Amino acid sequence: MKALISIDYTNDFVATKGALTTGAAGQAIEEAIVMVTKEFTQNKDFVVYAIDRHDQKDPYHPENALFPPHNLANSSGRNLYGKLAEVYEKSREKANVYWIDKRHYSAFSGTDLDIRLRERGISEVHLVGVCTDICVLHTAVDAYNLGYKIVIHKHSVASFDPVGHEWALNHFKQTLGAEIIE
Template sequence: MRALISIDYTNDFVATDGKLTTGEAGQAIEEALFAVTTQYFQQGDYVVFAIDGHDPSDQFHPENRLFPPHNVIGTSGRELYGALADFYRENQADKTVYWIDKRHYSAFSGTDLDIRLRERGITELCLTGVCTDICVLHTAVDAYNLGYRLVIPKAAVASFDASGHEWALRHFENTLGAKII
């Protein structure tokens, strides 16, 4: 069994005026990311939206010292970007679509993601979204350590750091044994 984890493809990370945007790099993957998402959905696979959610007044959250406020809960910046927003609105009631609020880079950190995947017998994860070298990377490392097989569609991940993006893709393949497609 397999699942797709769509990571942080939100207005703040992708839109031109996003608070911590990947800009053109993130916008360029929209079509591929949407195609992969709909393919998994149409085949009955589990589709998880793992979305950063922050409270800028949280004095204990380390990201509040590292990055400007972004993906603030209750703002339009936290909404899914582009065609993915419509996809989620239209399919959110489907039992194969799940939204996870995450506080940390990894979609596994402090969430019930691993439990939900194991309940469904899922052994392979396809990771899409942004940022390749931050949230996608940390999710991939945790998934690897939990024993999941990884697939990363190169055309469906992006970062605001081109060299970090390329390094992460090599790391997925060479260190985590991910299949890069």
């Protein structure tokens, strides 16, 4: 059994004026990420939207010192970007679609993701979204440590750092044994 984990494809990370945008790189993967998400949703595979949720008033969150405020609770910056928002709205009530608010880079850190995957007998996770070298990477490392097979959809991940993006793609394959789908 397999699941799709869609990571942080939001206005703040993708829109031209997003608070921490990948810009053109993130926008360029829109069609691919929508296509993969529709395929998983229609096949009734488990589809997880793992989305950053921050509180600007939280003085203890380490990201507050590293990045500008982004994906703030109840802000439009946290909304899914472009056509992915439409895909989610059409499928959000389906039993195979699940939304996770995440506080850290990894979709597994501090969430019930591992429990949700295991109760469904899922052993293979497909990752899409942004940023390749931050949230996608940390999710992949945790998936590896938890024993999941990892599949990265190369044309459905992006970063604001092209060097970090390429490094992460290599790391997924060479260090985590991930399958990279071209």
